[in-house]
Amino acid sequence: MLTLYGKSFASRLLLGTAQYPSPSSLKQAIEAAGAEIVTVSLRRESSRARTGQGFWALIEQMGCHVLPNTAGCRTAKEAIATAKMARELFGTNWVKLEVIANDDTLQPDLFGLVEAAAALSGEGFEVLPYTTEDLSAAERLVAAGCAVLMPWAAPIGSARGLINKEALKTLRAYFPDIPLIVDAGLGAPSHAAEVMEMGYDGVLLNTAVAKAGDPVKMAAAFAKAIAAGRLAFEAGLIEPRDMAQPSTPVAGTPFFKIDQAS
Amino acid sequence: MKILLNGEAFATDAKTLDELCAWLGFAEAKVATAVNGSFVSAPSRGTTKLAEADEIEIVAPRQGG
Secondary structure (H helix, E strand, C coil), X not given: CEXXXXXXXXXXXXXXXXXXXXXXXXXXXXXXXXXXXXXXXXXXXXXXXXXXXXXXXXXXXHCCXXXXXXXXXXXXXXXXXXXXXXXXHHCCXXXXXXXXXXXXXXXXXXXXXXXXXXXXXXXXXXXXXXXXXXHHHHHHHHHCCCCCEEECCCCCCCCCCCCCHHHHHHHHHHCCCCCEEEECCCCCHXXXXXXXXXXXXXXXXXXXXXXXXXXXXXXXXXXXXXXXXXXXXXXXXXXXXXXXXXXXXXXXXXXXXXXXXX | CEEEECCEEEECCXXXXXXXXXXXXXXXXXXXXXXXXXXXXHHHHHHCECCCCCEEEEEEEEECC
């Protein structure tokens, strides 16, 4: 089970709700993924279009646990105000905290992130910070009250997979008891399996599913990869080695003579 | 009075944030609000007076990653 802030989930796949070709493909993708947690956001509401009202009806119908984000916020102040609006709208203390530093990389502003995380934790929020693989930032976030960390694998939407695998391994080793979820940058189910094989607790996906040729099928593919990766981690992977080691027993090999052995 | 509503110039006679929301048809809608960068809770909208050049945000749930 994946346990985040005292709530337990059978699925380790958290799914974003943006960029799907239609509301029905979003609904089917959530079902195919078996996702129990979905991310949502807040945007300006027009009195004419009232877009948000229809979207909310769809999400309520799905019965998922909602994780609101602060996507697009550039300062701690903006992120804090957005988190408070989200808490009132969605009725949850959970927030996927994003403070963005740079438009090209969508890299988290780690200084603003720590500042906002501390302020929000102090006001009763349960913060799931979108961060980098940086260990010192992770330590600051935990000290600020975060009981979950969500490092990126690669820039949002880039589909590049784990570009700094060693640092992600270090985070896992340093925080054995903090749930770690890779959020952003994955493109293929094999990337997700790799994350789970490293002992990460979950994966948060959006673009890789929503922009796939068939989002529903891709949601199912990721769900299988995540389950397989987790199972492999629990089973215990063997260590890689430099040289070959025969898998078939050497003893009793036909035609074997002692002087062939070196 | 001229205010900035969701980033656009807007003229209104509403005296409070609550009146503005009602005028826009948001009285029963699922929206959240902020004034000049700070969150204003739904129960506080009635006592939140609007002033010239106030920057108002009215947001609703939307797709997100």
